[in-house]
Amino acid sequence: MTNWNYQLTHFVLSAPDIRHLPSDTGIEVAFAGRSNAGKSSALNTLTNQKGLARTSKTPGRTQLINLFEVAEDKRLVDLPGYGYAEVPEEVKIKWQRALGEYLQKRNSLKGLVVLMDIRHPLKDLDQQMVHWAVASNIEVMILLTKADKLASGARKAQLNMVREAATAFGGNIEIEAFSSLKKIGVDKLRQKLDSWYNDIPPAVEEEAAEE
Numbered sequence: 001m002t003n004w005n006y007q008l009t010h011f012v013l014s015a016p017d018i019r020h021l022p023s024d025t026g027i028e029v030a031f032a033g034r035s036n037a038g039k040s041s042a043l044n045t046l047t048n049q050k051g052l053a054r055t056s057k058t059p060g061r062t063q064l065i066n067l068f069e070v071a072e073d074k075r076l077v078d079l080p081g082y083g084y085a086e087v088p089e090e091v092k093i094k095w096q097r098a099l100g101e102y103l104q105k106r107n108s109l110k111g112l113v114v115l116m117d118i119r120h121p122l123k124d125l126d127q128q129m130v131h132w133a134v135a136s137n138i139e140v141m142i143l144l145t146k147a148d149k150l151a152s153g154a155r156k157a158q159l160n161m162v163r164e165a166a167t168a169f170g171g172n173i174e175i176e177a178f179s180s181l182k183k184i185g186v187d188k189l190r191q192k193l194d195s196w197y198n199d200i201p202p203a204v205e206e207e208a209a210e211e
């Protein structure tokens, strides 16, 4: 199995919508989450590049789809954050539809990383994203971001709670605590991306052993 060098990731283009993405070949992994969930920070941490994906203290600023290349035909996609209160309802609905279409129709989309603030996980739109992905046979990893904001006991409790709740989605979803600030969960994320880019099928969940 190749261990991809995420440090070599470079920006390719920004697209106003999914129709403007480049050709649908190779393997694509998308990052999704509410505005301010820590998506851009996670991409910067993953790639060890401070300014690769812009981070902002003002939520909702990035309305473009940003596309990056890890290696030839291995892409990362930073989707616009959802759930930003000040975006007009009409725009929100349009974007949600486009997002659903992207998940359903993009052949190269292999995996979806859904980022949620560990203190406020599994909001409606987070759940919808995971549902869509599982229904479209796209593998999902959930990162509970800003894990540094919780003490280790509370962090584990949240992690267990979300792992328990996520069984309802089906589809063998890996869920990890993550912090860009404290570099928690970065190796887990890299391993998951490696497995997706190497096109390795997920481990089959074993039925409860007899003995």
Ligand SMILES: Nc1nc2c(ncn2[C@@H]2O[C@H](COP(=O)(O)OP(=O)(O)O)[C@@H](O)[C@H]2O)c(=O)[nH]1
Residues within 6 Å of the ligand: 033, 034, 035, 036, 037, 038, 039, 040, 041, 042, 054, 055, 056, 057, 059, 060, 081, 145, 146, 147, 148, 149, 178, 179, 180, 181, 182
């Ligand atoms: N404490 C802490 N703050 C973070 C972390 N990751 C991101 N943030 C902060 O959360 C805010 C939003 O981060 P950003 O990456 O721009 O979120 P995005 O909107 O999902 O791309 C910024 O103020 C970041 O500094 C983290 O791991 N720990």
Ligand SMILES: [Mg+2]
Residues within 6 Å of the ligand: 039, 040, 041, 054, 055, 056, 062
């Ligand atoms: Mg961002």
